[in-house]
Amino acid sequence: MAKRLTQSQLKPEIDGWVADGVIQPAQGASILARYPAADGHGRLMGIFIGIGVVLILGGIALVIASNWRDIPPVVKMGGLLLLLATTTAAGIEVKAHGLGRAWWEGAFSVASVLPLLGLALISQIFHVSGKASGLFLAWLLLVLLVPWLTRSVGAFLVFLVAVFCLQQAWLHEYVRLWLASDTRWWSDEFTLQILGAAGFGLACSGLSWLWLRLGETAQATAGEYLGVLIFFIAAYTYGFETKPFDTKTAWPFVWLIVFVFALLLIYRAVRIGDRAHQLNLGFVMVGLVLMSTYIRLVGTMLNTGLIFLSGGALMLACAFVLARWRRRLLKPTPAPAP
């Protein structure tokens, strides 16, 4: 949510418009009157309040941590359930009364993480050592409906993290063992996890668009970005160890796919507009693939000093060219003359 401007912040801009003749002084005064004179308690007061809250919360956390062993298990569990109840109720009431989005987003995000802490606490109290996939499945089931009922972007991101954790745990604890049994042809754990992550990224970015059907663009954008980010990290990492294919010959194809995807992301961001974060990610990946490919190709041929020199020069050139390209793409196109 955009932070609301105050009169003191806006006044220099309005004065400039009046001086340039864009608006009349009376219009400037009317525009200024629509904005608050000061930003609530003021920035300094906000900083003091923030520091105070952090200190109090830190103090409470330290007192609990240092006495953790002496706190009866029922009190620990009761405290966590109380925290879950108050956080969720606060989020519900704040949203129902139309107060700031940041407050209920924060409340629902925290409330989505607390069930995991509750499960972990039960594991700790009773020394339960089941499989991680069971823990993540339980967490996912407990928070499954939260993003849809609250329409909270934070809760949706927590939900995606839960799905991702469950997928990775499931691959590690079940699929890996299943592939390893009966001498099946391939069961490399790293590849399994990393390709699973890349697949999750693609699915996540694609399925997040379903939020648009519910009229929620923030969730669609956030889910899409997280998915694309996970895909890029996973696919790029896979290039280092391209099992079951021959690593010596397969890595250029993998990184080429990453490179092409990065270009497509840039193209799409420019076409759709208002996707500066995707544009940035696309440029970072283009630069990363170019640099990594160069170092991988010449790494064994040049001595270390030369690699550093030429790599540095290439990096500067990449940064310069990509920054110029990015600036040109982000420049707003002038409106056609009437």
Add this chain to the structure above:
Amino acid sequence: MNRKALYALLLAQLLALTGLYAYHAVGLGYPVYRLRTVPVDPRDLLRGDYVILRYEISRLPEALKQEPLPAAVWVRLKPDGQAWGIESVKSYRQSEFDDERRNWPVLRARREGSELIYDLERFYVPEGAGRNAPPGGKLMVEIAVRPNGGAQIKRLLDENGNPWP
């Protein structure tokens, strides 16, 4: 936003977590048996805030290593001095009609090669306490066994029978 639905969801979350807590708390009330255990590696005791334990009953008896057992097995225990050892490992839960043996506990376990996993291999300790485990000493674990074969660690005892840590 549907407030009623959200409050219902909150209630469901609270009930689920409370129910899980109660399930495990009740589990500690079942008959208790002692197992001999050692920390797996005294130099690598602490992973996070828990100690990894390995039991005498974690190893499949030599006579059964060649038997085609499934991944999920039932382990019947028998008295072995102050603790309990393995009497039999079966792919099914065998009924016992002998009066003495009827009270011997039967545990559910997962077989991974010649290892038997009971989900009793992790014992949470206060931060830093894992490094002070009795060096090379054998510990005794008290477990509560449910009628369905599930088991929970109740407490850990040192060589002198004192609770540890």
